[in-house]
Amino acid sequence: xxxxxxxxxxxxxxxxxxxxxxxxxxxxxxxxxxxxxxxxxxxxxxxxxxxxxxxxxxxxxxxxxxxxxxxxxxxxxxxxxxxxxxxxxxxxxxxxxxxxxxxxxxxxxxxxxxxxxxxxxx
Amino acid sequence: xxxxxxxxxxxxxxxxxxxxxxxxxxxxxxxxxxxxxxxxxxxxxxxxxxxxxxxxxxxxxxxxxxxxxxxxxxxxxxxxxxxxxxxxxxxxxxxxxxxxxxxxxxxxx
Numbered sequence: 001x002x003x004x005x006x007x008x009x010x011x012x013x014x015x016x017x018x019x020x021x022x023x024x025x026x027x028x029x030x031x032x033x034x035x036x037x038x039x040x041x042x043x044x045x046x047x048x049x050x051x052x053x054x055x056x057x058x059x060x061x062x063x064x065x066x067x068x069x070x071x072x073x074x075x076x077x078x079x080x081x082x083x084x085x086x087x088x089x090x091x092x093x094x095x096x097x098x099x100x101x102x103x104x105x106x107x108x109x110x111x112x113x114x115x116x117x118x119x120x121x122x
Numbered sequence: 123x124x125x126x127x128x129x130x131x132x133x134x135x136x137x138x139x140x141x142x143x144x145x146x147x148x149x150x151x152x153x154x155x156x157x158x159x160x161x162x163x164x165x166x167x168x169x170x171x172x173x174x175x176x177x178x179x180x181x182x183x184x185x186x187x188x189x190x191x192x193x194x195x196x197x198x199x200x201x202x203x204x205x206x207x208x209x210x211x212x213x214x215x216x217x218x219x220x221x222x223x224x225x226x227x228x229x230x231x
Contacts, residue, residue: 035220037166045158045166045209045222061219095165105153106172107213109220112165 002026002111004096009116014087022079022096022113030054030074033099035109036081038092046092049081050099063089086120093117124149124212126223134231141197143208143226150190151214157186157195160225161206169208170195197228205229 008020022034036048049060049070058070069082079096094116097109125148135141145155153173158166168177170186173193183198197204210223 044225045160045211047211047220047222050220101213104172105155105213106175107154108156108168108171108177109158109166109211110168110177112167114165 002098004098004111004113006094006096006113006116009094009118011119011121012086013122014120016086017082017084018086018118020081020083020094020096020116020118022081024077024079024096024098027098027111029072029077033101034070034072034079035097035099036070036079037095037097037109037112038090039095039115040089040092043092048094051079083118086118088120091118091120123219124151124214124221126210126212126221128208128210128223128226130226131224132227132229134229135200136231137200137202139200141200141204141228143195143228145188145193145195145210145223147191147193147212147214149214151212153189154213155186155188155193156211156213157184158209158211159204159206160209166209200228 003025051070098111100110101107157170160166174186
């Protein structure tokens with residue numbers, strides 16, 4: 001069965017960096033685009049970034065452009081999110097999610113990890 | 123960027139009730155909309171995609187409708203396990219974003 005397991009969260013000081021990982025199993029990782037989605041405490045869901053299945057294209061929400069980098073290692077079935085220059089506004093649970101697009105609007109994030117909490121605080 | 127609104131932001135209902143949640147987009151998105159359910163401390167789970175297609179394994183009491191700018195998620199007979207927060211998400215403005223709505227919390231009356 002599809003499994004996504006995030007790791008790397010923790011408490012970090014403002015201005016510092018953190019790298020999140022998402023280990024995938026149960027499916028052919030290299031054939032799916034992948035996303036990061038975050039959720040601040042008590043708030044709604046916010047899409048963060050997407051990376052194509054082969055890593056050829058990456059897109060970000062405006063608030064993280066220039067600070068976050070999404071990447072993947074298909075040989076290790078692992079997705080990453082490098083987060084630099086962190087601020088308190090980046091405090092959230094970060095989820096990785098699998099992209100499933102079957103065309104004609106049949107698009108969704110069909111599998112999610114359990115999330116990893118990032119707290120930015122001095 | 124496309125903005126999503128949901129109404130109501132919260133509602134109280136009883137088991138067995140019919141519940142309807144609305145999602146409105148600032149621009150037409152055809153049928154490129156999904157609905158998710160999220161329970162406290164858990165990851166979201168997809169219920170509906172393509173505005174009206176039921177995700178495999180999701181109970182048939184969930185249904186979706188709409189196209190363009192106005193969409194609806196309906197729970198025909200609310201069950202105790204359905205008390206959760208529901209989010210819509212649009213896919214039309216890719217790659218500008220995969221915007222989520224602000225959520226609708228359904229709790230017990």
